[in-house]
Amino acid sequence: MSALSEVALQIASEIRKVNLREDQRIPTSDTFIKELMSLFSREPDELRNILETLRTAKIIFIIKIVLPDDKASKMNDPGVDAYAYADLKILNDLKYYSEKKLERLYEATYYKKKSPSTITRELFPKIRELNNTPIGRIVNIAVMLEEYIRMMNNNPNEFQEEFRSQAMEDLLLSKGDTSETPVRQTPLSNSFGPNLSQRATDIPNNINPNSPWGRMVSKFSIDFLLRVHLRKCEFETVRKLITSGKVTSEENLRLIRDSLLKMEKNVNVDKVLASYLDEMTELRRLTQRKINSIAKPKTY
Template sequence: MSNLSDIALEIADEVRKINLRDDDKIPTSDTFLKDLIAMYSREPDEIRVILETLREAKIIFIIKIVLPEERAGKMNNDPGVDAYAYADLKILTDLKYYAEKKLERLYEATYYKKKSPSLITRELFPKIRELNNTPIGRMVNITVMLEEFIRMVNNNPNDFQEEFRNQALEEILVSKGETPAEGKDIADGPVGISSFSNSFGPAPSQRATDRMNEQAAANLNPNSPWGRMVSKFSIEFLLRVHLRKCEFETVRKLITTGKVGEAEHLRLIRDSLLKMEKNINVDKVLASYIDEMTELRRLTQRKLNLLSKSQIL
């Protein structure tokens, strides 16, 4: 593993250790981030990128417990406050019990009456914006999201296997160093190196030695941006990267320009989008892309249908 992978896994282990404490079990960015900055001598944005990478690799979960204030957010780029949980079913179940007990105590102290955690969340979650940046508002968010995370792990246990997650972490780190910088379109734009790579040293491009198949190679211009990327990475890997980064317009252009047209790649896109659409209730970022995901999935299915018809004829 690269040095950055080691740092990322160390940070994940710090989250796990805190989650296993008897009290103060849920680290939050308003304090935990400062500890990590001092520990690794990194800028806040760099630490946030590592934490987000761990989330993408399904090693940790991130809960937005305080939304950024609109006015402050525009002036100071306020990111709000996040909480972190290690993606392990036993740990998540323990954290949920801990959060529910704290929520019960907070509710009784605030409203002078007792209720079960399920009734409290049902009552207060619809008012979560009114409770933003309050202790009870934070705990409502944590309790609700932990329940969703437990459901995700139970429904997709293979996605949270250690080997799968470590491989995903490596792939994501490679992609952040070797794929075009944020905002660039790989289908028709210049290839660049992201600032993430510059922050953490040379990107391990040697790890990506997958070869494209002969038919795909014959249809590619090796000097085009897409051709150069496919010479380093497999098409499957590049598609997974674009989908993880919600670059649905880029994937659409790759399909409509004929750069991606193999049935196996189209099925990968379609099946990935179906999984992503199922997670929109627990991922606010994905929820904002629902129209683009649906349109891309329908385009992919139409292309697959055409391929099936041509094979029959």
């Protein structure tokens, strides 16, 4: 994986972290770009290009919440964007968060109480008049989040992790990113799992090397990919990997089970994990059944 690919994935991870906060959950370019500049020592234009690549690869969504000044060029005034990680649970939580914020802001502005749907129907047609106002920003966010949720529900296959990661790499390569970073320098391993030196050199016989999963396994070890999915609470993805026969070894199954046990112990102190408790429990039980079915009988 190239250095730029790793930076892109880290930026996506930063967006996801912000989306999972208790408050101030939607990062916006007027402040977030500056934070990324300090984190990655890159210029604003380069960061915007990376964010656009993540959007095209369907890893994140970008919402234009402030239109550029008509009198200024887009280079001088690109407007303001908001960023959301492309995950259905996160988007639904952000939708609820933004609608509650919209209700409060509408009441404070117009001294009336209305439902979020009524407010958006009333104000969205006037969105240009509300450009660069707090209520105009949140109306844009609420409307577009609903649209993105509908998009993900209608086209779930387009948002599978393997497809998105490969699409991102292909897009970066098409833009001329061919540099490789030594694995010891990659910060991604510190964030998501084991060192990238554990890359797979031989794909297991039961995996199609031309499939999206096969291409991922050719670059990273299976245990690394599993840790990434678990870290990102993508339990449904892990379940599908098990039930489809892509993850079959007892070693990998035990890794999943043991990781889930640790995560379940933290639900009392982690509200995000607590919301996934049922999924974690169901996945752990599935994993244990698979382990039991392949475990060798003990001899005495």
